[in-house]
Amino acid sequence: xxxxxxxxxxxxxxxxxxxxxxxxxxxxxxxxxxxxxxxxxxxxxxxxxxxxxxxxxxxxxxxxxxxxxxxxxxxxxxxxxxxxxxxxxxxxxxxxxxxxxxxxxxxxxxxxxxxxxxxxxxxxxxxxxxxxxxxxxxxxxxxxxxxxxxxxxxxxxxxxxxxxxxxxxxxxxxxxxxxxxxxxxxxxxxxxxxxxxxxxxxxxxxxxxxxxxxxxxx
Amino acid sequence: xxxxxxxxxxxxxxxxxxxxxxxxxxxxxxxxxxxxxxxxxxxxxxxxxxxxxxxxxxxxxxxxxxxxxxxxxxxxxxxxxxxxxxxxxxxxxxxxxxxxxxxxxxxxxxxxxxxxxxxxxxxxxxxxxxxxxxxxxxxxxxxxxxxxxxxxxxxxxxxxxxxxxxxxxxxxxxxxxxxxxxxxxxxxxxxxxxxxxxxxxxxxxxxxxxxxxxxxxxxxxxxxxxxxxxxxxxxxxxxxxxxxxxxxxxxxxxxxxxxxxxxxxxxxxxxxxxxxxxxxxxxxxxxx
Numbered sequence: 001x002x003x004x005x006x007x008x009x010x011x012x013x014x015x016x017x018x019x020x021x022x023x024x025x026x027x028x029x030x031x032x033x034x035x036x037x038x039x040x041x042x043x044x045x046x047x048x049x050x051x052x053x054x055x056x057x058x059x060x061x062x063x064x065x066x067x068x069x070x071x072x073x074x075x076x077x078x079x080x081x082x083x084x085x086x087x088x089x090x091x092x093x094x095x096x097x098x099x100x101x102x103x104x105x106x107x108x109x110x111x112x113x114x115x116x117x118x119x120x121x122x123x124x125x126x127x128x129x130x131x132x133x134x135x136x137x138x139x140x141x142x143x144x145x146x147x148x149x150x151x152x153x154x155x156x157x158x159x160x161x162x163x164x165x166x167x168x169x170x171x172x173x174x175x176x177x178x179x180x181x182x183x184x185x186x187x188x189x190x191x192x193x194x195x196x197x198x199x200x201x202x203x204x205x206x207x208x209x210x211x212x213x214x215x216x217x218x
Numbered sequence: 219x220x221x222x223x224x225x226x227x228x229x230x231x232x233x234x235x236x237x238x239x240x241x242x243x244x245x246x247x248x249x250x251x252x253x254x255x256x257x258x259x260x261x262x263x264x265x266x267x268x269x270x271x272x273x274x275x276x277x278x279x280x281x282x283x284x285x286x287x288x289x290x291x292x293x294x295x296x297x298x299x300x301x302x303x304x305x306x307x308x309x310x311x312x313x314x315x316x317x318x319x320x321x322x323x324x325x326x327x328x329x330x331x332x333x334x335x336x337x338x339x340x341x342x343x344x345x346x347x348x349x350x351x352x353x354x355x356x357x358x359x360x361x362x363x364x365x366x367x368x369x370x371x372x373x374x375x376x377x378x379x380x381x382x383x384x385x386x387x388x389x390x391x392x393x394x395x396x397x398x399x400x401x402x403x404x405x406x407x408x409x410x411x412x413x414x415x416x417x418x419x420x421x422x423x424x425x426x427x428x429x430x431x432x433x434x435x436x437x438x439x440x441x442x443x444x445x446x447x448x449x450x451x452x453x454x455x456x457x458x459x460x461x462x463x464x465x466x467x468x469x470x471x472x473x474x475x476x477x478x479x480x481x482x483x484x485x486x487x488x489x490x491x492x493x494x495x496x497x498x499x500x501x502x503x504x505x506x
Contacts, residue, residue: 063503068418070418
């Protein structure tokens with residue numbers, strides 16, 4: 001993968017994420033973790049090679065088919081990417097509204113989830129008034145509100161205290177237990193090691209030997 | 219613009235790229251209203267001029283000219299179905315507005331007028347009739363009012379075409395402005411648009427946000443343009459109502475015409491909405 005005419009940022013990457021699996025993607029800063037996630041959340045098409053998701057060859061997929069696939073993916077961005085002019089509630093409700101959900105269902109689901117992540121008292125606040133940890137929890141809530149089949153998270157516990165971080169990881173585990181495939185990118189190797197989940201290790205744009213293969217084939 | 223009590227994902231309200239859109243639409247609707255009103259007035263006048271044109275000619279004879287000879291020439295002309303000479307009383311009535319009959323010397327000779335009725339379907343070769351009349355009655359002259367009305371109708375049609383051109387040019391300008399404003403807005407909001415795409419929004423969802431905003435601004439601008447244009451028409455009607463010249467177009471509008479004029483803001487808003495939507499869809503389709 002390369003951005004425009006720039007240098008190759010990912011090279012010789014080959015792996016499979018089985019349905020309902022849980023993986024960490026580890027590696028030092030600049031290793032290409034965010035670029036790999038970008039490929040996976042369909043923010044960029046592979047410049048060469050073949051990438052298959054949900055049975056579709058992404059390189060050959062017409063643009064109009066992308067929204068349906070993206071709706072199966074939840075993404076927690078490293079910089080949160082909350083929309084500043086929308087309240088916390090409306091930010092989290094956005095994926096549901098895009099899918100045309102009814103407002104009653106939205107009110108129930110979003111309220112419940114935000115209470116669960118500890119933002120029940122900040123439903124009507126705007127992102128610029130939130131702390132880093134609160135923004136991260138709102139971003140996670142937005143990613144999981146639609147119960148995605150694949151959850152991608154870029155440094156999801158980076159801005160929260162250890163206790164809140166553990167709580168978020170439990171949320172990911174919970175989602176994984178009900179069938180969501182989870183891939184969490186982190187530069188904190190100890191977090192990945194402690195989890196017991198297989199780790200894809202990325203360095204210099206290439207995948208190294210995984211700590212534990214599990215369902216992953218490299 | 220807040221829809222259903224919540225803010226849309228894309229807030230274009232405060233967008234500098236589209237802030238002036240209502241004013242552009244207002245100008246468009248202002249000029250379009252005046253142009254449509256002008257075209258309607260001219261169309262009505264043109265129809266009236268056609269209606270008045272019931273196939274008649276007037277032949278003017280010098281005072282003392284042989285009326286019977288002139289009548290004979292006229293009546294044997296193809297297309298003429300009748301002709302009669304106006305008597306002195308009728309002639310005096312015609313000049314009454316300028317010279318009261320009582321003040322007119324009884325012995326002063328008057329030129330004679332022949333009122334000629336023409337079969338519209340057959341028509342009359344006015345030039346040939348003029349030559350034959352001049353030969354029979356030197357000084358005879360044909361006043362073909364139908365010819366004047368035809369010229370008026372031609373002029374009215376040309377003015378109507380100009381009015382339609384004004385409408386087309388202003389509409390095209392507004393469309394161009396909407397395209398440019400929408401493209402600028404797309405550039406301003408590209409990060410939010412990318413985010414919406416990444417969480418599953420289709421191009422249609424994004425385009426709908428822009429289209430809805432353009433519709434709102436178009437409606438606001440349309441009303442802003444319609445009000446002064448309607449006021450201008452009311453003022454113009456007030457001042458022309460006192461003029462009684464029969465050929466002058468009248469600023470009277472039928473109910474249908476008023477509905478058409480009142481619908482112009484809606485048409486402008488719909489055009490802005492459609493343009494914004496198509497612009498967004500085209501721009502997004504170019505993305506990989």
